[in-house]
Amino acid sequence: SQQGEEDPQALSIQEGENATMNCSYKTSINNLQWYRQNSGRGLVHLILIRSNEREKHSGRLRVTLDTSKKSSSLLITASRAADTASYFCATDADYGQNFVFGPGTRLSVLP
Amino acid sequence: DTGVSQNPRHKITKRGQNVTFRCDPISEHNRLYWYRQTLGQGPEFLTYFQNEAQLEKSRLLSDRFSAERPKGSFSTLEIQRTEQGDSAMYLCASATPRRGEDTQYFGPGTRLTVL
Numbered sequence: 001s002q003q004g005e006e007d008p009q010a011l012s013i014q015e016g017e018n019a020t021m022n023c024s025y026k027t028s029i030n031n032l033q034w035y036r037q038n039s040g041r042g043l044v045h046l047i048l049i050r051s052n053e054r055e056k057h058s059g060r061l062r063v064t065l066d067t068s069k070k071s072s073s074l075l076i077t078a079s080r081a082a083d084t085a086s087y088f089c090a091t092d093a094d095y096g097q098n099f100v101f102g103p104g105t106r107l108s109v110l111p
Numbered sequence: 112d113t114g115v116s117q118n119p120r121h122k123i124t125k126r127g128q129n130v131t132f133r134c135d136p137i138s139e140h141n142r143l144y145w146y147r148q149t150l151g152q153g154p155e156f157l158t159y160f161q162n163e164a165q166l167e168k169s170r171l172l173s174d175r176f177s178a179e180r181p182k183g184s185f186s187t188l189e190i191q192r193t194e195q196g197d198s199a200m201y202l203c204a205s206a207t208p209r210r211g212e213d214t215q216y217f218g219p220g221t222r223l224t225v226l
Contacts, residue, residue, distance in 0.1 A: 040200075041220070042113070042115075042202060042218050042220050043204075043217040044217070045217075048213065098156035098159050098167060098169075099144075099154075099156065099215060100156070101154045102153050103151070
């Protein structure tokens with residue numbers, strides 16, 4: 001079974017609005033990563049946050065991590081139509097171990 | 112383009128046939144992963160190599176599946192006697208040996224359709 005669970009499953013917003021996606025996981029982690037996947041394509045790495053970090057920024061992306069609640073959130077500010085994609089969180093418990101992905105949040109940004 | 116390539120990009124086969132996919136990772140990456148992704152779901156781990164050694168296999172990897180990485184560079188994933196339930200996107204990812212740099216870089220995937 002998948003460890004990560006993204007919420008919501010689908011999100012539709014207008015261009016320029018902010019989009020927030022959440023991820024919950026079950027076991028202790030080494031780090032948590034967010035990936036984006038455009039329809040029918042491979043995954044693109046967005047951002048990595050380690051278990052001892054609480055917040056990280058990269059351009060229009062902001063990720064938070066709450067290890068006490070075993071949850072993370074991804075905020076995309078000033079969204080664009082090109083942000084339309086599925087977003088996945090992935091966790092790994094040990095170095096080199098495989099990632100465990102959630103089912104993803106499908107984001108639609110309407111022009 | 113992440114630098115990880117997969118071939119073929121699409122494969123259509125009839126049930127019962129064997130298929131083989133290839134993954135070429137980023138050259139200095141010694142870790143290589145295979146995942147399977149079905150429609151509307153996140154990728155599911157299949158197997159992991161460190162150099163040429165296959166260190167971990169998921170229970171999803173039935174006896175009909177085999178993966179190799181003979182020289183620690185490219186890898187192949189073979190599915191024997193394909194079934195309709197094998198239809199999925201097969202993703203390969205690679206990662207650097209440097210500890211602390213845990214990002215996995217994904218290829219574009221091979222989409223398998225079993226008729």
